[in-house]
Amino acid sequence: MSDPASSDRSVQYGIVGDALRDVVRKVPQDEPPPWPANDQLAVVGKPTPRLDARQKVTGQALYTFDVQLDGMLFGCTVSSTVAHARIRSIDTSKAERHPGVRAVHILDRVLMTASLRDPGDEAKQRYPTVRYLGQPIAGIAATSARAAREAASLVQIEYEPLPHVVSLEEARQPDAPMIFPGPTEQPATAGGGGAQKGLDQKGNLRGPATNTRGNVDQGFADAEVVVEREYRTQVQTHVPMETHGIVADWRDDELTLYASTQFTLSVRDEAVEIFGLDPAKVRVLSEFTGGGFGAKYGIGNYGALAIHLSRKARAPVRFMLDRREEHVTVGNRPATVQQLKIGAKRDGTLTAVRLRSFGTGGVAAGAGVGSCHSTLYACSNVSTEHYDVFTNAGPAAAFRGPGQVQGIFALEQAIDEIADKLGIDPIELRDRIDTRDVDDSKARKVERHRGAQRFGWEKRRPTNADAGPIKRGVGMAQSQWYYIVHKDTECEVRVLGDGTVQAFSSAQDIGTGTRTVFAQVIAEEFGLRTEEIDARIGDSRYPAGPPSGGSRVTSSLTPAARNAAYRAAQELAKHIAPLLGCKPGEVVFSGGKVEGPTRSMGFREAIREARIDTIVQRSRRVPDYEGYARTAGDFQLSRHGIGGVQFAQISVDTETGVVKVERVLAVHDCGRPINPQLVESQIYGGVIQGVSYALYEERHLDGASGVQLNANIDQYKIVGSRETPAIEVHLIEQLGGQSSTDARGVAEPANVATAAAIANAFFNATGKRILTLPLTPANVLAALRAPDERGNA
């Protein structure tokens, strides 16, 4: 698209401290001038405490769980106690009579699950079919949480049981019980997700979704070394500390929803869709959200229930899930089986990649294994084929690096294996094959070498070097994620007559620091400190902000914020210039002052003296200067990515099978880091979740009943303080010349490489491949017993 208001502009491109050069981009004429590198900026690029940290450390931060409204009722779910059944009848009369109960509602539609392409494939029924144990059926609102729970237990449901299957392996078999009686679609909700439309479905197998280029058979014929393995990954659940929840306050003139969410606007849009409301009459507030990691989009079944119950009871209803419901009903990272075969020349050049994968997201489709097999390395012949496998288990949802975490676990081990077979150092091999002409590839090259130096990679010992029962090893793996820009991102900046600067976006802060980075880019333009900006977020009435998902908040929001602030500052300069006896173009905002060539004044003082009424500037996120590779749903994908390289050092007790991760070094890129302290925190989190996924986490379902056996946080194992390794984070500053801030995300890539780096360290330590996650003692001992390539046990 050619824009007449654009002109060629020279912008900096490259990695600070490595190689920076100027490139020419077509840039809209009203764009602010490009920022120099961070070391020449005052606020951006500096570690800055969170604006809301004080509220969080004093207990003043109000989460959805903390909302208390006059006359508020407490909601509770009635869940299925069987894995697969038709419901013959539901009797709520006892529950309705229970003391304290104000409303009961039975769901007529279940959200998050796949739905039949042709509803006629299933006999018409009064109630939705139960397809997993724990599926929400109804809700109760009562004057106390305890009364609601008691009433829930009084609801009598008569089931007509159907055969069920919960394991991926069994569900793949042709004679397995069918979860859906016909082909399905997984609609993308307001928050994303979804699966490719129109795919075949046979039994529980939906697919394949395929991606092919070149001639894979020829590629394998040309190969001088071939590796082929089957990798397995487990189901991981999100476990945010604040469970999913909504407070619904239904009034005749307006619906207010307080939501623990990653996307305020998805909550609004789904409420609008389900209840047929006017979007202007639905307000969503999310002051603080206690974590999400991909699963908190839309209103969910609990949200729909909360709204129905609030409408019936004519009172606000707080509906928070308990920990069991959180594990079972609102999302997980799908289990996978990946059959991966890669061929290479003796110099490491990849000649063919073939992947056949299966994933199960329970009753949801969309259990893919990412795009890395076809996009991380240069290879002309690639074929991927993926099947979703339905099981009678809770629905999957996006989870920090969805698909890619699973895919990289397989791919990066296979690349490590090729390096081992060819006798090429794994870093050297990646230097030869990670050569695509994209920003993330260039970043990874620098990251590999800076990381190797800091980690002490040259001290890496030969495979299986320890003679004793405890063996140590090191490994590395690469991360790759999309550079995403949310389509409709807008924000507003206001300068009030008393010198207050306010900023507004409907975006939410789930713990990443959105509020703070939003304020930081605005502070930079006004020469103020971050804490001097009154940044207001988490309200659907503010200009549309992005979802906190896909690592897209900072990339989408900060350019809009900078542009709005830049324009407001320009407008301000016109008013202030006469006071300083200069031209507007000569006014500089710096260090809390406005400065002209001869005079300077305090920022607030100047605004008061100029008698300025409120200045309001709105700006949209201007598209990337280079444009996008494609648009998918509500987001735009750059041809460039983001990524990182991680190094791990582990010990393996070969007698007990206990693995410890001792040290992780994570080197990452995120374009221009806006707040390195917050970026570092996110990378810590990504690494720790990666260690947790690699070593401990696994949802256990009982095959006979379909019940989750560890739907709590004592038996569902997660890394705690004692298991946290020593983690070093190193950030690179990469200028891409794409937007007025050049910022990109980091949350997902920080999580993508960790399990693979640990798996490669396991090989270095023991000489055996760990093909099954997690690295529990049982899986480790089984891997250690497997014969190695040379036939030795």
Next chain:
Amino acid sequence: MSYAGKIEPPTAPSLVGPEPLEIDLDVNGQRVAVKVDPATTLVEVLRNTLGLTGTKIGCDRGACSACSVWLDGDVIASCMTFALDVRGRKIVTIEGLSKGDRLHPVQEAFIEHDALQCGFCTPGMIMSCARLVERNPQCTLDEVRQAVSGHLCRCGTYPNVFKATLAAAASVSGSKEAQK
């Protein structure tokens, strides 16, 4: 099982409930009277009756420590404690940790070292770290790890919790040295 001889029954506490009853609690240095039934946990009283929502519930079964408060100076799980059992005992919550506007050194250090992300586990985490620092300002990294070993932080911000707590401990022991 049969008993030989005559055994005096132990003196049983007077039975109360299931109806709500009035009890006095000492929360953050203030005496408060609340009416609760015997099944009510301390965290329910703090949050629902007293509006002290800084104390969180993450699991409601004593496994995540988000509900940590001090009871007579010890860190306890308020989701596993009945309100009736803490009558007359000193309870301190996150809201009572700072002295007016002056934050506890651990709170200050959590801000400076970014020892929080989503912040939901933070109040409980701080109660444990503050107790450690007050008891043992010479604490080591291993002791910090142990002090927060029952706290689940899903955002994975432990490295900064370690840094912050050690920094707070150093500042506390530094100022104690200076007072000598």
